[in-house]
Amino acid sequence: MRPLSEAGGVGRERSIHLRGEVLVLTEDTELIGAQLVDGGTGPATSELLRAPLMNSISTDEIIPGWCCYWYDEKLGDYAYLGLRGKPFAQGAVKSFAPQVIVSGEAKGCGSSREHAVYAEKYAGVEIVFARSFERIYQQNCRNVGIITCDDFGALDALLAGEELPLGAFTQRANEIERAIIDLGGLFGFNRETRNGAERDVRSAFSVKRPLNAVEKIIQRRLSSRNPCGDSESVRIGESYFAEADVRFSHEYVTPMAAGMFVRQFGADAVLAEPESCYFFQDHLSLAESVLKRRDNGLELIERVENLGRRQQEFAALSGGNFIGSSEMGGSRAICHNYILEHVARPGDMIIGTDSHTCTAGAVGALAFGVGATDIANAWYNREILVKVPEVIKVNLVGRLRQGVCAKDLMLSLLAHPSIEGSRTLGKALLFGGRGGEGLNVDERATLCNMAVEAGAMTGMFEPDHVTYDYLGRRSPASDGGGAAVSDENAEYSAVVDIDLALIVPMVALPGDPRNSVPLASVPEGVRVDKVYGGSCTGGKAYDMDMYASVFELARARGVAVPDGVQAYIQVGSEDVMRYAVERGYIDLFRDVGVSVLPPSCGACINAGPGVSESPAEVTVSAQNRNFPGRSGPGQVYLASPYVVAATAVAGWLSSVEDMFTPRADS
Incomplete structure (x- = not known):
């Protein structure tokens, strides 16, 4: 892939041709290993593409958690080290240096860790083909300049030796998404579109229409760079820059994002409204007890300690809220629990460097996970690029039987014919109905937390008396904030009715x-x-x-x-x-x-x-x-x-x- 400068700069669409290796991730892990171990002399790509492709490759598999203790080019050595079956050794993917990686449905499910896409990038990957993508993974790829594409016709053309315009890979993207890809990532996009730069990219709006609660929060939080007129409404599938009310990160991601922040905005840059930023040491606070039993345990423990120190230093310099260790051992709180217990309010837009940020949807906040690039950018200006999702309304009726709880309900939903597979990718689950009144906020949090396991952008309850009772008991007590309630004729991509009495363990x-x-x-x-x-x-x-x-x-x-x-x-x-x-x-x-x-x-x-x-x-x-x-x-x-x-x-x-x-x- 030629750099933008070689393709003629802004205004001229760059073109792409296949000049490197293609790694096809099949269900048969022996075929994957053969491609790498045999140095590319294994089965032909055309033959591999006829084999069943591996689905639901999680970010844990792209890069295991312990590898995230690094956040530099070392990540390339760890690419796909956690893949099921472990068919190859450390560094094998980087040595193969695939320009293209191919897999099946729901690529990049699981954690929001941007380390995964950097592992691919540092291993040489420029284009990722998959039948479908999880939202956070795809956005992370876009932010760092990796192209994602679900059009296997474009792959066939590359394999046939054709040189294709970038637009051939981004047909399903909206204008802002295409511009970010074209300009090499989110930071490149910002440089070209802010402060009087030549590139002018505008978001489109629809005529004014009834909105559901998710859409209302997005519209209320729109950034000044894409204002919405009185006769307009946000459009489903369009991307807008919105201003987050709360931003948080944990020690896995803060050091990586802090490095980006300094490189992009300068050593003297400050956080916008640092009082609404939170830094948690919650993921690795008990890691030493496990790591010391491993062969390279001392090195890993040192890496963990370094992550913690760097995060605490950045939090102190930036003026954000640092939520660290507890006198009882471990952490003061897991980030999601703390945000729900003390911070989130109805109508808030909350972003965090963890896919389970959607937990805060239990009190009517629009909360979702982001990667390191997104959080670094949002520290500077509070802005986050949000693609207006289709919304599935989950209408709860009846009551759960004794011994059955929200976890059973969520696991049932994951197997529901309207939600299973890729039917919810990038969408939002909006829970409501009289049955929801029988679920306390902790149970609602379980449903919202695991919405991402269904491939959804987020899960959310519209606030009601249960919400306000909970907020009143919080320490400190909180008001209803800017609660959003769906308009009567709001639009949904589907309505799913769930009889709670039928849910079983x-x-x-x-x-x-x-x-x-x-x-x-x-x-x-x-x-x-x-x-x-x-x-x-x-x-x-x-x-x-x-x-x-x-x-x-x-x-x-x-x-x-x-x-x-x-x-x-x-x-x-x-x-x-x-x-x-x-x-x-x-x-x-x-x-x-x-x-x-x-x-x-x-x-x-x-x-x-x-x-x-x-x-x-x-x-x-x-x-x-x-x-x-x-x-x-x-x-x-x-x-x-x-x-x-x-x-x-x-x-x-x-x-x-x-x-x-x-x-x-x-």
């Missing part, structure tokens, strides 16, 4: 949260080695209530966690720990043989007690995702707090009803 089988099935359909006798109740999804106050309700039954019957099973409950914040202590839950958990952990992302990100140590280990977890390698090499089942607690006591994957039933093979 669910479980996600190992490998992907979307492998969701009723627990009763899983063959009996799944023995477990570890049980983990925690993370931003499973470490809230109401989650503690659910764990405790099961463990109370166990203690009353004199039953505890059996030998050979390690069980952990991890609180999501200091507030949750106080809640659990006041109710006697901590003593209860310990009485039945459960280890209690302080706040941290911990095992969910393969950085704390509860991670698996071998491929043979089986874990049942209340966390939100179970992509290969995310929480260690073992097999991870996802389940509700009720099922997690029952499984801990039974020693095998169990419902509450079955946890005291002896197994025939025990």
Whole structure:
């Protein structure tokens, strides 16, 4: 691919031709390894493209979590080191130096880590072809100058030796997206379109129309560079720069983004409204206990400490809010729990360097994850590029039965015919209906948190009396902010009615949260080695209530966690720990043989007690995702707090009803 300067500069469309290698990621990992190990003498690309392509390649697989302790060109050595089956060694992709990478549906699911696209970039990748893309991954690619394309006709033309204009790869993009790609990324776009530069890129609007709550928040937060007239409304599929109310990052990403910030805006640049910026040390606060057991543990621990120091220094210099370690050990809070407990308000636009930023949608905020480039840019001017999503309205009716909770509901939604597969990619889930009134804010947070597991941009509840009761009890108490409520005739891409009374206990089988099935359909006798109740999804106050309700039954019957099973409950914040202590839950958990952990992302990100140590280990977890390698090499089942607690006591994957039933093979 020729640089922009060689293609004639601004105003002349550059052209692209195939001059390097093509790496095809097939379901058969041996075919992937053959392409790299054989130095390109393996099967022909045309033959590989006829094989089934690998779907749902997560960012954990593109670059494992521990590799994110680096944020320079070293990332290229780690490209695809976490790919399922691990068919090649460190540095193999970089040595092959593919100009093009090809895969199937939902490329880049999971974490928002921009390290993944930098790993590809530093390994030589310029174009990524896939049948479909996850939103954050695609935006991260665009921001750093990697082209993404779902038109395999363009791939065929490249393979045939044709030289194609850039527009052949960006036909589905809107004008701003095309301009960002053409100008080499977000920072290049800003240089060419601000401060009197030649390039003038404008967002289009539709005539004034009824808006849903998601669209209303976007329209209210529009930046001055794309003002909306009184007779206009934002248009679905169009991108606009909007001003975020809250911006946050964690220690995985802050150092990378801080380097970008200084390089792009200068050593003397300051954060816009630093009081609305938050810096969390939550992901790696318990990592040392896991890393010290690894061969290169001392080096990894040093890298983790360096990330923490650099983040704390940047937060101190910038004047932002630093949320660091806790006296009890671990962190003061996981970022999502803290934002929900203390910061988010209805109508806010919240961005964070984590895909589960959408947790704050539980109180009616429009919250979504971004990468390092986006947060660095937003630190400077509060602006974030937002593509107006199609919205799926999820209408909840009835009530959940006893022993069933929001986690079961979300796992059911992941298998729903209107939501499964790629039907929700880039869309927003807007929860409503009378049934939602029976869900407290912690349960709503579980649904919003895991909307991203469905490929959605975000999840959100319209605020109601449950929301305002919660805000009034917060410390400090908060008002309703700029709450957004959908217009009566607002537009939705689909309306999905869910009868809560029909939801049953669910479980996600190992490998992907979307492998969701009723627990009763899983063959009996799944023995477990570890049980983990925690993370931003499973470490809230109401989650503690659910764990405790099961463990109370166990203690009353004199039953505890059996030998050979390690069980952990991890609180999501200091507030949750106080809640659990006041109710006697901590003593209860310990009485039945459960280890209690302080706040941290911990095992969910393969950085704390509860991670698996071998491929043979089986874990049942209340966390939100179970992509290969995310929480260690073992097999991870996802389940509700009720099922997690029952499984801990039974020693095998169990419902509450079955946890005291002896197994025939025990």
